[in-house]
Amino acid sequence: MRKITLALSAACLLSGFHLSAAARESVPAPLNPGVTVAQLAQQIPVHWVSVAQIENSLLGRPPIAVGFDIDDTVLFSSPGFYRGQKEYSPGKQDYLKNPEFWEKMNNGWDEFSMPKEVAKQLITMHLKRGDSIYFVTGRSETKTETVTKTLQSDFLIPQNAMNPVIFAGDKEGQNTKTQWLKDKQIKIFYGDSDNDITAAQDMGARGIRVLRASNSSYQPLPKAGAFGEEVIVNSEY
Known part of the structure; x- marks a missing residue:
């Protein structure tokens, strides 16, 4: 009788152990210590879109002018910017104000830049629609440039549809792209930075966010959807 009692006690203990383990496994993992439920609730919902959805939104509309930021x-032009920083101002951003760097970047260093897949899809779609395409960059203007030729080659843009790159420059406290978007009557502008989105919104255009690659030399990464704009899904590459 004593053996039976001991056996039953052991079985109960073993059963209790398994239940306890199962119960522990069913408990959800705690939130990251740096994030609270209240903070998660305050996150602005992002308006995600695909290239196909953008195309569908333009069905039945006549050709329009569209604009693209470049970098x-x-x-993905970080290789050139990385090299420029190492050569002209290691560890600092001073190289961005150095005319010698821009001469190099605008005249050959884009050979190391990689065309983004999302851009290939977007440009192909807009060319098929007959839209006019403009590239508007915050890069400093130089006497000569091969960026236009590089973009035409990378994205297979016909000669008669290729407009010269617009070098808007970068002036502190001033969004240099806004006036260019207005002058070219651009209706949709694609960009990765906050300035790209606000430039479009300031003149009544449709600003659509393209995600910046996480390994870009341009840090910190902007907050996608911060201005209520559409954000293209999987557009970081």
Whole structure:
């Protein structure tokens, strides 16, 4: 009788152990210590769109003028910027104000830039529609440039549809792209930075966010959807 009692006690203990383990496994993992439920609730919902959805939204509309930022929007150009920083101002951003760097970047260093897949899809779609395409960049203007030729080659843009790149420059406290978008009557502008989105919105255009690659030399990464704009899904590459 004593053996039976001991056996039953052991079985109960073993059963209790398994139940306890199962119960522990069913408990959800705690939130990251740096994030609270209240903070998650305050996150602004992002308006995600695909290239196909953008195309569908334009069905039945006549051709329009569309604009693209260049760096981190249509080209992953960090290799050139990384090299420029190492050569002209290691560890600092001073190289961005150095005319010698821009001469190099605008005249050959884009050979190391990678065209983004999302840009290929977007440009192909807009060319098929007969839209006019403009590239508007915050890069400093130089006497000569091969960026236009590089973009035409990378994205297979016909000669008669290729407009010269617009070098809007970068002036502190001033969004240099807004006036260009207005002058070209651009209805949709694609860009990765906050300035790209606000430039479009300031003149009544449709600003659509292209995600910046997480390994871009341009840090910190902007907050996609911060201005209620559409954000293209999987557009970081």
